[in-house]
Amino acid sequence: MTAVLTERRTVRRSVRGLVGVLAANASAWSATRLMSIALPWFVLSATGSATSTGIVAFAQTAPYVVVQLLAGPLIDRVGPRRVSIVCDLIATAALATVPLLYLLDTLPLWALAVLVAVAGAADGPSNVAKAVFVPTVAKQARVPLERVAGLTGAIERTATIIGPAIAGVVIAYFGGVHALWMAAALLAVGALIVGVTLPDPPAERELGESYLKRFREGARFLRDEGLLRSITGMTAMTNMLDQAFMAVLLPVWAKQAGHGPETIGLVVSVFAATSIVASLAAAAIGDRLPRRAVYLIGITVGGVPRFAALALGLPLPAVLAVFALGGLGSGFVNPIIGAVIYERVPAGLLGRVKTLTSAVGWSGIPFGGLLGGGVIALAGLSGAMWIVGGVYLLAIVLPGLHDEWTR
Known part of the structure; x- marks a missing residue:
C-alpha cells in the first residue's frame, strides 16, 4: 500500500x-x-x-x-x-x-x-x-x-x-x-x-566561468550542430518571409481582390484554428511519426500553397480551404522542431542555445515588410507571390537534407 x-x-x-x-x-x-x-x-x-x-x-x-x-x-x-x-x-x-x-x-x-x-x-x-x-x-x-x-x-x-x-x-x-x-x-x-x-x-552550473565564456560555449555548440544550425537559419528566413506575407502581400491581395480587413482576419483565423487542431494531434501521436517526413510535409503544406493560391487569384472559398490545409500542416512542425532541439541540447546549455536560436529567428522580421514592398514594386503582386513562395520552399527544404533528425 x-x-x-x-x-x-x-x-x-x-x-x-x-x-x-x-x-x-x-x-x-x-x-x-x-x-x-x-x-x-x-x-x-x-x-x-x-x-x-x-x-x-x-x-x-x-x-x-x-x-x-x-x-x-x-x-x-x-x-x-x-x-x-x-x-x-x-x-x-x-x-x-x-x-x-x-x-x-x-x-x-x-x-x-x-x-x-x-x-x-x-x-x-x-x-x-x-x-x-x-x-x-x-x-x-x-x-x-x-x-x-x-x-x-x-x-x-x-x-x-x-x-x-x-x-x-x-x-x-x-x-x-x-x-x-x-x-x-x-x-x-x-x-x-x-x-x-x-x-x-x-x-551542472560552473559558477566560476565568465559570462563571455559561457556565451561562446552556447554559440559554439549551435555552430557545430549542423541540423540545429540549419533549422535556425530556416526559421530566420521563413519568419522574414512570413512577415513580408502578413504585413504587405496579404493586405495588398485583399485590397486588389476587393476584400476588406475582415477578410484578412478571417483568413488568418482559419489558419490559426486548424493549426491548433494539428498541434493537439502532434501532441497525441507526434512521437510515433517519422520526424523528417513530418517536418518536410508539414512545413511545405503550411508554407507554400498559400502563395500559389493568391498568385493564381483563386476565389475566396478556395483560398480559405488552402489556408485551412496550411494550418493543419503548420501545426505539426513546431512540436517536431521543439523535440529535436530539446533532445539534442544538453540541459546546462539549453538556456544559451534557446536564446540564440530565438533571437536569430527573430532577426529577419524587421526586414520582412521592406522585402515585401520591394518585391511587389519590382514584380507586381502575382510575381511577388511566386518569388517569395519559391524562396520559402528553398529555405524549408534545406534542413530536411540532414539525416540526424532522430537520436
Missing part, C-alpha cells in the same frame, strides 16, 4: 510541473498577444500619431530581441525559475506604470517608450526561461517531448486568437489603458504559477 501511495504522489508531482509550464506559458502568451493589440491602439488613441505608435513599437521589440540574445548565460547560471519570475515581475511593474501615469496625466512619449522597452527587455528572457523547463517536466510526467511541445504550441496558437479578442472587448468597453492593466495582471499570474509549481531543473 505504501509503495502504491508513493507512486501516486510521484505521478502527481510530475504532472504538476507539466501543468505549471503550460499554465505559465498560457498566461504569458495571452499577455503578450493582448499587449500587441492594446499598446498600439492606446498610443494611437492618446497621441493621434502613427509615428509615435511606430516609435513605441520599436522601443518594445528591439530590446526583446537584443536582451533575449544576451540572456542565455544568465538563465543557465542562475536557473530558469528565478529568471522567469523576476522578468515577469519587472514587466508587470513596467506595464502597470503606463496606465497609472496616464491616468495621472504625467506620461510623456519618452517615458512610455522607456517603460515598454523595459517590458520588452524582460519579456524575452522570461519566454525562453519557461521553455527551458520543458525537458524536465516531460521526463517527470513520463511523456514524449513531442507531446509537451505540441501542447505548448497549441496553447501559444490559442493565445494568438484569444489574446487579441480579449483586447478588442476590453478596449471597446473600457478603453485601451485598461487592457494594459489586464496584460500586467496576466504576467503577474504567470510569475506566481512558476513560483508555486516549478523548481529549477537539475543542471
Whole structure:
C-alpha cells in the first residue's frame, strides 16, 4: 500500500510541473498577444500619431530581441525559475506604470517608450526561461517531448486568437489603458504559477566561468550542430518571409481582390484554428511519426500553397480551404522542431542555445515588410507571390537534407 501511495504522489508531482509550464506559458502568451493589440491602439488613441505608435513599437521589440540574445548565460547560471519570475515581475511593474501615469496625466512619449522597452527587455528572457523547463517536466510526467511541445504550441496558437479578442472587448468597453492593466495582471499570474509549481531543473552550473565564456560555449555548440544550425537559419528566413506575407502581400491581395480587413482576419483565423487542431494531434501521436517526413510535409503544406493560391487569384472559398490545409500542416512542425532541439541540447546549455536560436529567428522580421514592398514594386503582386513562395520552399527544404533528425 505504501509503495502504491508513493507512486501516486510521484505521478502527481510530475504532472504538476507539466501543468505549471503550460499554465505559465498560457498566461504569458495571452499577455503578450493582448499587449500587441492594446499598446498600439492606446498610443494611437492618446497621441493621434502613427509615428509615435511606430516609435513605441520599436522601443518594445528591439530590446526583446537584443536582451533575449544576451540572456542565455544568465538563465543557465542562475536557473530558469528565478529568471522567469523576476522578468515577469519587472514587466508587470513596467506595464502597470503606463496606465497609472496616464491616468495621472504625467506620461510623456519618452517615458512610455522607456517603460515598454523595459517590458520588452524582460519579456524575452522570461519566454525562453519557461521553455527551458520543458525537458524536465516531460521526463517527470513520463511523456514524449513531442507531446509537451505540441501542447505548448497549441496553447501559444490559442493565445494568438484569444489574446487579441480579449483586447478588442476590453478596449471597446473600457478603453485601451485598461487592457494594459489586464496584460500586467496576466504576467503577474504567470510569475506566481512558476513560483508555486516549478523548481529549477537539475543542471551542472560552473559558477566560476565568465559570462563571455559561457556565451561562446552556447554559440559554439549551435555552430557545430549542423541540423540545429540549419533549422535556425530556416526559421530566420521563413519568419522574414512570413512577415513580408502578413504585413504587405496579404493586405495588398485583399485590397486588389476587393476584400476588406475582415477578410484578412478571417483568413488568418482559419489558419490559426486548424493549426491548433494539428498541434493537439502532434501532441497525441507526434512521437510515433517519422520526424523528417513530418517536418518536410508539414512545413511545405503550411508554407507554400498559400502563395500559389493568391498568385493564381483563386476565389475566396478556395483560398480559405488552402489556408485551412496550411494550418493543419503548420501545426505539426513546431512540436517536431521543439523535440529535436530539446533532445539534442544538453540541459546546462539549453538556456544559451534557446536564446540564440530565438533571437536569430527573430532577426529577419524587421526586414520582412521592406522585402515585401520591394518585391511587389519590382514584380507586381502575382510575381511577388511566386518569388517569395519559391524562396520559402528553398529555405524549408534545406534542413530536411540532414539525416540526424532522430537520436
